Amino acid sequence: MFRIAFLLLLAPLFFAIHAEAEDSEWGFNADMNLTGLYFPQEYGTDTNQLLGKFEFDPILRWKYKDSWRLFIRPVFIADPANNSQREKYFADPTEAYIKFQKEVLAIRLGFNTFTWGVTDGYNPVDILNTKVLYDPLHAKKLGAFSLAISEALPLIEYDIVYVPKARQALLPGEHSRWLPREVFVPQTPDNNLILLLPNNLVYNYGDRTVLDNSLDNNFALRLQKTISIFDLSISGFDGVAPYPIIEPQVHGTIIQVSPKIIVQMDPDVILDAKDYRIRQGGFSLVSHQWDFLFKYETSYSQSQGDYINLPGWIHESVAGLEKTFNFTSGTVIGVVQYSWLNTQKANDSNISITEIFRRAWMLGIRAQWHEVWTMNLLGLYDTVHSSHFEEITIGRRFYDTWTASVTADFFNGSIENTLGLYDKNDSVAISLSRSF
Numbered sequence: 001m002f003r004i005a006f007l008l009l010l011a012p013l014f015f016a017i018h019a020e021a022e023d024s025e026w027g028f029n030a031d032m033n034l035t036g037l038y039f040p041q042e043y044g045t046d047t048n049q050l051l052g053k054f055e056f057d058p059i060l061r062w063k064y065k066d067s068w069r070l071f072i073r074p075v076f077i078a079d080p081a082n083n084s085q086r087e088k089y090f091a092d093p094t095e096a097y098i099k100f101q102k103e104v105l106a107i108r109l110g111f112n113t114f115t116w117g118v119t120d121g122y123n124p125v126d127i128l129n130t131k132v133l134y135d136p137l138h139a140k141k142l143g144a145f146s147l148a149i150s151e152a153l154p155l156i157e158y159d160i161v162y163v164p165k166a167r168q169a170l171l172p173g174e175h176s177r178w179l180p181r182e183v184f185v186p187q188t189p190d191n192n193l194i195l196l197l198p199n200n201l202v203y204n205y206g207d208r209t210v211l212d213n214s215l216d217n218n219f220a221l222r223l224q225k226t227i228s229i230f231d232l233s234i235s236g237f238d239g240v241a242p243y244p245i246i247e248p249q250v251h252g253t254i255i256q257v258s259p260k261i262i263v264q265m266d267p268d269v270i271l272d273a274k275d276y277r278i279r280q281g282g283f284s285l286v287s288h289q290w291d292f293l294f295k296y297e298t299s300y301s302q303s304q305g306d307y308i309n310l311p312g313w314i315h316e317s318v319a320g321l322e323k324t325f326n327f328t329s330g331t332v333i334g335v336v337q338y339s340w341l342n343t344q345k346a347n348d349s350n351i352s353i354t355e356i357f358r359r360a361w362m363l364g365i366r367a368q369w370h371e372v373w374t375m376n377l378l379g380l381y382d383t384v385h386s387s388h389f390e391e392i393t394i395g396r397r398f399y400d401t402w403t404a405s406v407t408a409d410f411f412n413g414s415i416e417n418t419l420g421l422y423d424k425n426d427s428v429a430i431s432l433s434r435s436f
Helices: 002-018
Strands: 024-038 050-064 068-078 089-102 105-112 144-152 157-165 193-196 202-210 216-227 230-240 245-249 252-256 261-265 268-275 277-289 292-303 313-326 330-343 359-369 373-382 387-398 402-412 427-435
Touching: 193 252
Parallel strands: 193 261, 202 268
Antiparallel strands: 024 050, 024 427, 050 068, 068 089, 089 105, 105 144, 144 157, 157 216, 216 230, 230 277, 245 268, 252 261, 277 292, 292 313, 313 330, 330 359, 359 373, 373 387, 387 402, 402 427
């Protein structure tokens, strides 16, 4: 499939060589980022406390007359000191597509990323792209080779996306700090199992099973309409779930059987992953009035198949308010959101990202002043487990093309829930980026 995709993307280059100079236009720019990441606390015997990452994102644009576009933006990341082999180097086409546009119709073929939905931080409708989950709270989207058609009709706008072969989400490496290192609460039918992990834990990935052909023939549809001060959309999706089911194969000693089974594990753990299909219907609303931006999003998903550990149905909702404050020297944007979700099965797994948002408040503040300084504040409070996460970033732009920033992340909570699992992953990152 990737060979065919590559040939399709080379086709416009052939025509460009023979095109008149005045009919075509080229453009190139790139982003580079160098980040040093430090974790003050040890967490596991073979995990990193210090990482150095280099990211390079070249961007190539080509335009032929008024209708044809070529856009290529791959991502290259080097993290050579990472103890997890799979995380040392990463390359992805991300966006590499040819686009035909004519008045209100646009057709894209190639690798695409999509952002559906309207909420920030937690967006239950934004599931068309699978992700790189090396750091689950800062996941990156994988490009999906797809055919995307958009058209703005007089009464309604529509988007259709077809992905013939979806890609599997990339999971953290065997030596990652984002895998459980002290307590592991796996997803089980009765949610009655707790695994106590030894200090010399050794993870290995086992089988990656695809249930019910979930990677094949993924399809999404979205309809959008503006009525007065309301922007409305409904969407449907049939395809692979954004997060696979993770099942550990372990040996150990049972030290408690009631009310939950507690097992003191042996060092070797094999993680099996299962990709499964879901069907989802979604709705979103945005309204701008009284100088506030109101956002609401809800979705209902149903897992497909009869495997015992499938999650069943899940109903997710998010509501938020956004307000912009303008000052002489800059602006401040504030966002407050609340998320709530209900599921067919209780899920106490401490590797479930979704569980963070079962009943959670989110607060975000973005400030910019003197056109060169920025500050981002993010706070998340999980009311079910009384756990929380905070992130603060301060950045400064130099000479229009250079930006230096410092980011600090803080986790706190019970070890049996997701934010508590990462309690020792507080970190400080220093980044230097350049655009040219």
